Amino acid sequence: MSKLAASALASAALSLALVTVWAEPSPEPSSPRDKTGAVAVHPPNPHYFQTAEGKPLLLLGDYTWGTFSDVDYDYRAMFDTLRANGLNFARVWVFWGNETGFESQRPPQNYHRANVVPYLRTGPGVATDGQPKYDLTRFNPAFFARLRAVCAAARERGLFLQLTLFDAWMIKHPHLWRLHAYHRDNNVNGVDGDPKNTDKGTDGEQGFCSLGNPPVLEAQKAFIRQTVDAVNEFDHLLFEIANENYYSAEWERHLCEFIHEYEKGKPRQHLVMPLDLPNHDYGGIKTYDFQQLHTSLLKARALNQPLLFDTDGIGNPDDATVRKAAWTAVVSGGHVSYLDDSLQPGSEHQGDERGSRRATLREQLGHLATFVHQVRFWEMEPDDTLVVGNGHHSEGFPVPAFASASAQEIVVYLPEGGEVTVDLSAVSGALTVKWMHPVEGTTTPGGTTTGGTIRTFKAPFGGDAVLYIRGNR
Template identity: 30%
Template sequence: MVVNSDFLLVGKSNMLIRLCLFGLAVLGLSCDSLLGAGFPRGPLRVHGKNARYFSHASGKAIILSGSHTWANFQERGVEGHTPEFDYEAYLDFMEAHEHNFMRLWRWEHAQWMQFVPQDTLIRYKPMAYMRTGPGEALDGKPRFDLTQFNQAYFDRLRERVVSARQRGIYVGVMLFQGFSIEQKGTQGVDPKKGNPWDGHPFNRRNNVNGIDGDLNGNGEGEETHMLWNPPVLKFQDAYVRKVVDTLNNLDNVLYEVSNESHGDSTQWQYHMIELVQAYEKGKPWQHPVGMSFQWGRNKGTNRNLFESPADWVCPNGDEFLNNPPANNGGKIVIVDNDHIKPLESDPIWVWRNFFRGNHFILMDCYKDFRIESPEHVDRKHDPARRAMGHAIKLAAQVNLMAMQPRNELASTQYCLANVGQEYLVYQPEEDADGVSVNLKAGQYAVRWIDPLDLTVVKQEAVDAKDGFQEFTRPSKRSAILHLNRR
């Protein structure tokens, strides 16, 4: 048997993993025993026949959905007070809700947060660079050496992705963070609030390399997410390549350039997308790269996303929660309430997007320090959490690859259809009448499904003629109608 040493965890754990792999080889087992044998082989890609969805080696259409939270990679919270993030418990939580995707949050800065007073010391760790000095940074700790990566940071990154893989969870690895370079929602720096730029390695007072990310001297680093500063860009490019080197041979990886960088970051984000794509061309695997909505003192536009070279995008706009536009297949659309109504949830958002050809993910408070690090999660978000798991399961029960959003075929305007073969129709209104569907003539197996738990509440068969056919739902609750030609 050949053991693929590419799956080794990097850093201090190498020797232990090598011994484990040797033992597996002696026992005649594969690395799948270590990394999760049930997980599909090969990374996701845009589906070649239906670009609304992802696919892998199986050729099936795949939707991504799940909860993500701010501390799932780096620790963040009040120094000396906030407990360490229990990542395994978080994975248990995701697995219990049958989720298959998380955004893995990256913070570029070491201290301070704009949502709390300046004298509240919010720490983020580990950081990507070594703190060697000489000299102290603004947070009183040694300055960063931008030429020396902190290997413990990258070990942790890989370990977290591998652990998610063992649970069947895909990971959107965030490369940069818009909330690390500026105070958002303020006009200039508010001295009463924490300024993340004061804790950033590219702040000239925080590194030993003479790097200054604040070219205009306004006390913030918005220029670091632009193409104005070649010395900064050199270090950023090196960081991206290091991340790709760390994760390339893991098949549950996607990349996201940045969380809510400002509206002037467009060309910089395009550069980063193309950098990942070009760098991975020379490597065994290529992974999807995404771009999220831009926000700051100047917002971006959804047009910036859809015109980007990204494989998937996270847009902004209330319409993506209330009445999502049907996805025309130009990009994979992952709707994240973080960019629209953060800290809120509604299971109907999941289903509205599912039936318009989109994916939905939830910005989940989970046990964040800003809600006092509770022992138990807030159950008010459970309906949305459950709906995401149900949407994943329903997608696997139908031939999603062949289906498109066809609003005009159903009275409810929520319809996925492979015309003449298979239809899924959503009735979100609890007190509305039945559903009418424009069918091709033929015999169809009919199932009424309860979206609250995916139980089939009624089954029958119908002989349909061309045109609209009326279906009476078995109760006044919201419902999903599945029609499959016999």
């Protein structure tokens, strides 16, 4: 505990208002504060973000695949849902690569998506989906108008967006790659994202995600320039190069640096993943194993970058599992980005833009958001040495408890509840104790205690629990 008292984080200005965790970008892009700046890494604690105004920011997100790209998706309804539950972040796919999402002769029965694409389909010639070929030098005004509208709608609701520029999941499926705008048969420009004829775009040497295909790379850069030009005025964005790129880290880094260089002469300079922070697949963080999630987040702190716990690819388990993982991530110094299939309309996922099927989970994530309003996590460090033991056992094994602390506050999360023993030997004076119920969102006073020793606390209710200990400021 003594290292916490000496931590540089403890010397952070205590006058910061609690509300600074949650900041709403102004809807007026022409206002003086909006002319420069964007979401950035928080200098006093680089594991957190800060707004364009320099206010500390912890991201709690809920998102789906088609927010922007599905032409019929009601993104305003989705954003209203996030705002109503206190959430402040969404990951947004920008360019999937094709328009229809299936081969025209074999559409799946439950398919309900039509993607907006950034290129005009002028021909001459017919693409593999039966429509005119793409011209990769002629951009689709409707695409960029919708992108700006999505960004503006998010800003009006105080939401921050992660714009995923390319998708590398689709290119590994031959039936989807054949529909891609960068497939040799689908554009009039001679651009071929698969010169080795692998029937995919995944070749890391000369494929879609590579530095070894100059025509593809130049087309990608032209698209990036057009996208940056369209959204540079917005201060609530960060860029992600690609979803699920497992083929060329060099390609991703090159495009990150390209964006940084291109934005140097522009009003705003945005963060870009995976250069300024790890991408959504960073090692070990993507898991519903709470202990592994906690351990991986602590290990990755050496990067000195914000860490996103993103659930893309690990499924949609029951409410309790998602809730516990989200709490574990936050108390372990991370941020949360939950891929929520209930927000995706259609029979495949039985969803809608308001995520009705998982409204209860979203309400519980909202309780986490409320707690985040009240605690200065950006002044804290996760510290396993605070937890001496956990008296509750499950199947013969100790249930872990995860702790984070500053000189003023201690938060302990117990995924299975019960009791926990906390080392308060380095803390002096009177301490106020509270318990927070992650399911109900209620707070139960736990009385007062004093520091200077080891003390055991027992949750006054069953299930997972949050212990909050606060000293006098």
